[in-house]
Amino acid sequence: MRTQGRVLFVLAVVLLLGSCSFLDETDAPTAPGPETERLSVGVSNAVETAPLRLAVSDGLFRRGGLQVELVELDDDDPIEALTEQRVDVVFAGNVTLFHAAATGTKITLQGEAYVAGTGSMALVTLPGSPYTDPSRLPAPRIAVPTPDGLGALTSRSVLRAAGVDPAAISFEVIPFDGMVEALREGRVDAAWMTEPHLTVAQKEHGALVLADCAHGATEDFPMSAYATTEEFGAAHPRTLALFRDLLAEAQQKGADDGTVRRALPRLADVDEVTASLVSLGTYPQVVHAERLQRVADLMHGSGQLTERLDVGALVPREELP
Known part of the structure; x- marks a missing residue:
């Protein structure tokens, strides 16, 4: 009887522990999911946003639990699209983002998009132009796609290094597809271009690089990022944390130049030859505040930011690290 009692006691303990374990497993709280499973992201420039576009088309975000809708902004103001809530997250040039932040727009950075590589942005001229050296003209006229954007910032930097007074430079706002004509007509002395427009101008019009704008103070220069408003970020912290994690995976795949080049003909209006020739930068996987600070400090030093x-x-x- 005593032995039988011990056996029954042991069985009771085992059953009790088993039931506790079962309850612990079934009643364990699960981590809360994202506040929303849908996110609209405003994009432009297919070269700089290539990894994100590929990740969306390949289903990386969907498999990760997030439906990302890409909204083509073309010539729309990315900051307006963001603040007017036409998109949840926006791709934009860092100069544009930092100018907006400095003038009171409450934004948070959700990921870096693109860092310039050698030859990925440059001042160009056409064959036969007398402007063959950056120091040749004391007051050059430069075509840029936007006023006080990355083009003006980096052009001032490289021309200052060549001995040109930045205050003497005049900038003409001309869209990329009109820059070659402006050069041909003599309305500007040089044009600031990025890829794939730079390679197209070289391949189809014989454009010549006057100065590499990813050189010297602007070498490995952060060009663009993804941002949202502080208000959206405060209301959707888990959604944006998931977006950042999945974006990092997408950016990692962008490290393979071959993958990006093969995708460009279907992502941008370029042929396979042009895609094989474009100069590519890099696609950071995390936001590096110190690297981005270079942009803000250069803007401050050039007078584009008052503080x-x-x-x-x-x-x-x-x-943050």
């Missing part, structure tokens, strides 16, 4: 901007304040706290 120094702390870029670290624009990065989600959990993303």
Whole structure:
């Protein structure tokens, strides 16, 4: 009887522990999911947004639990699209983003998009132009796609390094597809171009590089990023954390130049030859505040920002090292 009692006691303990374990497993709270499973992202420039576009088309975001809708902004103001809530997240040039932040727009950076590589942005001229050296003209006229954007910022930097007074440079706002004609007509002395427009101008019109704008103070220069409003970020922290994680995976795939080049003909209006010739930069996987600070500091030094901007304040706290 005593032995039988011990056996029954042991069985009771085993059953009790088993039931507790079962309850622990079934009643364990699960981590909350994203606040929304849909996210609209405003995009432009197919070269700089190539990894994101590929990840969306290949289903990476969908498999990760997020439906990302890409909204082509073309010539629309990305900051307006964001603040008017036409998109949840927007791709934009860092100069545009930092100018908006410095003038009161509350934004947070959700990921870097693109960092310039050698030859990925440059001042160009046409064959026969007398402007063959950056120091040759004391007051050059430069075509740029936007006023006070990355083109003006980097052009001032490389021309200053060549001995040109930045205050003497005049900028003409001309869309990329009109720059070659402006050069041909003599309305500007040089044009600031990025890929794939740069390679197209070289291949189809014999354009010559006057100065590489990813050189010297602007070598490995951060060109663009993804951002959202502080308000949207505060309301959707888990959604944006998931977006950042999946974007990092997408950007990692962008490290393979071959993958990007093969995709460009279907992502942008370029042929396979042009896609094989474009100069590519890099696609960062994380937001690097110190790297981005270079942009804000150059803007401050050139007078585009009246006060120094702390870029670290624009990065989600959990993303800071």
